[in-house]
Amino acid sequence: MQRDTGTDTPKQRLKMASLKKTFRLFHYVKPYWPQFALGLFFLLVSSLAGLAFPKLLGQLVDPKSSTDLLHGMNKAGLLLLAVLVAQSIFSFFRIILFVNVTEKTLAMLRQTIYSHLIKLPMKFFLERRVGELSSRISSDISLLQETFTTTLAEFIRQMIIIVGGIVILLITSWKLTAFMLAILPIMMVAAVVFGKFIRRFSKQVQEQVAAANTVVEETLQGIMNVKAFANEYFEIARYRQRTNEAARIGMKGGKYRGAFSSFIILGIFGALVAVIWRGVAMGLSTPELLSFVLYSVFIGGSIAGLAEVYTNLQKSIGATEHLLEILDEPEEDITPVKIIQPENQLGGQISFRDISFHYPSRPDLTIMNDVSFDVYADQKVALVGPSGAGKSTIVSLLLRLYDPVSGSISFDGKPGNTIPLSELRAQMAVVPQDVFLFGGTIRENIAYGKPDATDAEMEAAARQANAWEFIQRFPLKLDTVVGERGIQLSGGQRQRIAIARAALKNPRILILDEATSALDSESEKLVQDALDKLMEGRTSIVIAHRLATVRQADKIIVLDKGSIVEEGTHAELIGMDGGLYKTLSEMQFTV
Missing domain, CATH: 3.40.50.300 (P-loop containing nucleotide triphosphate hydrolases)
Incomplete structure (x- = not known):
């Protein structure tokens, strides 16, 4: 709103930016350009052949051929039949070529978007919902499928008919053509005005559909919680609200489309009546007038069809913007890992130095503050502390799901950010709760x-x-x-x-994040035994609320409010009067 200062420049820039984004999609068509170009050639020939219909139909009623009417009808009929056959053949191959190119292009686009999406950093997924992203790959790309197979072809065909028809009309009678075209500027202005509203509503509908899909995905993923809390009708109401909002916006947009179509139809038929009246007054022959009227109908129909084509193109631009927003997000430096390079092989030693951290989406909330500690190779180190103390954040930083705001993490004395991300993560494993x-x-x-x-x-x-x-x-x-x-x-x-x-x-480094906290006693014993075997001969970081599981740790690090408050073995920490570890231990074992 602040940009609207009375000049159209920002809006023009926005439109040009949208068009440039849309043209970026043709990068994915490039490998199939020969087939696409051949399809365009068939479309061109088919559309030009269609322009012969009004001329040939006019010849059927030409009074000059009355002495040889049967022969004239046969000649015109054969030409019409030839045009029909040619159009059918060219249309068949054009559709096959366009569909083949579209399916290959969209498959490549889906693969590119998914490959890019899965390489994006965790901070991206903190700000997006799974249902929304899933909708982008499914429904938004489906809109592009219609664009490549139908909308683009219709746009080209109608433009050929409009331009070619006007040229033929100018040759026939430029005065009558000028009269017929008097209505055109009005319709074009209406197309721009209505198209702006239609685009806005179409984009809003897509956003509401994505939000509705998010509700479906979340509720189905968490169906157990939905049923456990008897919230079926709550979720039904939530989904109803989203879909009703999408329907409301869609219906509002439909009013604009309906008004636009009605206006176009009124203008076309009004112009048609006026053209016939004016043509008779100018003394045009019946064949010329019939051909002129038919060309006018073709042109008018194509102009009316442009409204729907324009609407679909606007939808596609909206979908393209959403998809390219994802593609423009910077991805992590992920590479395939076949062999870990010798210089990047981890020995198991870890050092945290003056680490401070807050999540990108919550810069005002400090999670860790000047945290420093060392883990030696093959040590079993436990992280304990109240909920929200920063234990799981340490795991995220180790895996470089996030980078610290300040400070450094090193492995065997080598800065973590100098080790290729994929090779670093390939040498770690996480067993979560x-x-x-x-x-x-x-x-x-x-x-x-x-x-x-x-x-x-x-x-x-x-x-x-x-x-x-x-x-x-x-x-x-x-x-x-x-x-x-x-x-x-x-x-x-x-x-x-x-x-x-x-x-x-x-893995060289094993991370256990509350791996036994949600299990019954029998399962916990089996799992703990398996974990003990797994931890042998490797560096292990154990996060635990149940302090009984960390008594044998080589080192216990006690965290509280994002800082290390105590550090030592179980025996050392339990002997600290008033210490947090001792307090937590007494609370658990005296219950």
Whole structure:
């Protein structure tokens, strides 16, 4: 609003920016340009052939051919038939070529957007919702599919008819053509005015549909919570609100489209009546007048059709802007990892030096403040403290999901930001509290730690994780489908699958984030035993609320409000009168 100072310059710049963004999509058409160009050639020939219809139809009623009417009709009929056949053939091949190019282009675009999306840093996903991003890849690209296959072809065809028809009309009678075109500027101004409103409403509808899809995705992912809290009708109302809002905006936009179409139709038929009246008054012959009227109808119909084409193009521009916004986000420096370079292999030593951190979306809330500590190779270090103390943030910084605001993290004395990101993460493994399993088989979930692993390696990892015994009880064993997010398995089974996945990866640094806190006593014993085996011979960072699980740690770091308040072994910390660790320990073991 502040930019609107009475000049059109900012708006013009905005339109040019939108068009430039849209033209960027043709980069994805480039590999298929020969097929696309051939399709355009067929479209051109087909459209030019269509311009012959009014002329040939006029010849059918030419009084000059009355002495040889049958022969004249046969000649005109054969020419019309030839034009029809040519149009049919060219249209068939044009559609096939356009569809082939479109499907290949959109497949490449989907792959590019997904590849880019998955490489974006965590701060991007803090500000976006999964349903919205999913909608961008599905519904927005579907709009582009219609543009490439239909809208673009219709736009070119109608422009050829308009330009070619006007040229023929000018040759026939420039005075009558000038009279017919008197209505055109009015319709073009109306197209610009209405098109601006239509574009705005179309974009708003897309945003509301994306918001509605987000509700669906979130509720289906969290269906257990929805049912546990008896919030089915709450979610129904939430979805109804979103879809009703999209419908309301769509209907409001429909009024503008309807008014636009009505205005165009009124102008066309009014112009048609006026042209016939004026043509008769000017003394045009019947064949010339019939051809002129038919050309006028063709031109008028194409101008009217431009309204719908223009609307679809505006929708596509809106969809393009959303997609290119994602593509313009800077991605992480991710590379395929085949072999860890010797200079980047981790020995297991970690140093935090004066680390301060806040999340990009919450700059006013300091999460960590001047945190420094050392972890030596093959040590088992526990991080404890109240919720919100900064324990999980340390894990995120280790994995370089985020970079610290100040300070440095080094591995074996080498700054972490000098080690390629993919090679760094390839040497770490995380076993979280809330394990995420993909909806495929146990085999696929374990192999996620090492996609090229053999069955023998997966079995060894499963045995190490105390998971092989329950896997063997399933009829399909490793090929058992775990269901969405692993819903077919118990919490302890999911946890052991995650441990097997980490064991298969054979990381140099192992991170355990509350890995046993949500389990019953029997499952916890099995999981803890598996974790103890997994921690052998590697550096381990353990986050735990249950202090009983960290008593054997080589070092315990106690965090509170983003700072280290205590550091030492269990025996040292438990002996500190008034210490936070001792207080937390007494609270747990005296309950």
